[in-house]
Amino acid sequence: MTSYDVYHGTGNDFAVVDADEQVEKTAFGTDLCRSLDVDGTLFLGIEDGGERATMTLVQPDGSRAAMCGNGARCAAKWVSERTGRDVVTLETGAGPRRCTVEGDVVTVEMGTPAFDPDDVPLAREAALVDEALEGYDVTAVNTGVPHAVTFVDDVDAVDLAEMAPPIRHHEVFPEGANVNLAAPTEHGFDQRTYERGVEGETQACGTGAVAIAVVASRLGLAPETGEVTVSPPGGDLAIGLREDGTTTLRGPTERMLTGEVSDA
Numbered sequence: 001m002t003s004y005d006v007y008h009g010t011g012n013d014f015a016v017v018d019a020d021e022q023v024e025k026t027a028f029g030t031d032l033c034r035s036l037d038v039d040g041t042l043f044l045g046i047e048d049g050g051e052r053a054t055m056t057l058v059q060p061d062g063s064r065a066a067m068c069g070n071g072a073r074c075a076a077k078w079v080s081e082r083t084g085r086d087v088v089t090l091e092t093g094a095g096p097r098r099c100t101v102e103g104d105v106v107t108v109e110m111g112t113p114a115f116d117p118d119d120v121p122l123a124r125e126a127a128l129v130d131e132a133l134e135g136y137d138v139t140a141v142n143t144g145v146p147h148a149v150t151f152v153d154d155v156d157a158v159d160l161a162e163m164a165p166p167i168r169h170h171e172v173f174p175e176g177a178n179v180n181l182a183a184p185t186e187h188g189f190d191q192r193t194y195e196r197g198v199e200g201e202t203q204a205c206g207t208g209a210v211a212i213a214v215v216a217s218r219l220g221l222a223p224e225t226g227e228v229t230v231s232p233p234g235g236d237l238a239i240g241l242r243e244d245g246t247t248t249l250r251g252p253t254e255r256m257l258t259g260e261v262s263d264a
C-alpha cells in the first residue's frame, strides 16, 4: 500500500506522497489526481531532518511544473507536521524556496519575478507588457512558472474557460502559460486563474497571485513595495513586495484527509 495525504491551500488541493515510495511518479501522480480530483500530486523528499525537502509536482495531465506557490505552502506544512520544524527550504525546479510555518499559515519566499523574454519564456525579443493578445491587454511574467495577467473590471463577468485557452496556447509562449484574470477591489485584487497542466480553473494559484501583484505594481495599480491582498475564489493570499525585488506568498493551509492506495 502507498499512503498519501491531501492538503489544500486556499482551495488549491494536492495529494502529498513521500518521494521514497517505490512508485513511477508520473503514472502514480496522474492516477491520484484523477481518483481524488485534486489539482496535483506533490512528491516530497525530506532531507537533513526536515531542514530541506525536494518537491516534485505532477499535474493532472502528466506534466511537471517547476514551481507551485500553494503547493509549496502545503509541502512545508506536511514537512513541518512530520519533523516539527517550522522553517523548511524546498528544493524546486525554480530554485530553493524558504518557507516559514506558523500554525496553519505558511509563508513562502518566492524569489524575484522575471519579465525578461528569455526567462518567461517568450518567443520574441521584447517583454510583453500590457499588450493586446487575443482581445485582452496581457502582461507576461515568470514567478517560478510562466503567467499571463490581464486586468478586467469584474473577474466573474468573463468566461474564463473560453478566453484562457487561446492565450494559454499562444505561440508567444513556447512553454505555455497560466492565465490570470485580475480586478481591483477595495482591499486589493480579485483573482481567477486557468492553470496549465490542470487545463482548467482552480480555486487558487499562488504563483498566479504573485504574478498579479507584481504586474499591478509594474503598471502602477499597486505600490512598488508593501503587502498586496489577492483574493482567488478559495480565500485571501497576502503577497509581499520587497525593496530588493523579491516577493513572498502567505496564506492558510489545511490537511483534509489521509488515505492509502493499493500497489496492485
Ligand SMILES: N[C@@H](CCC[C@H](N)C(=O)O)C(=O)O
Pocket: 012, 059, 064, 065, 067, 068, 069, 070, 071, 145, 146, 178, 195, 196, 197, 198, 202, 204, 205, 206, 207, 208
Ligand atoms: N497552482 C500552482 C501553480 C502550479 C503550476 C502551474 N499549473 C504550471 O503548470 O505552471 C500555484 O499555486 O502556484
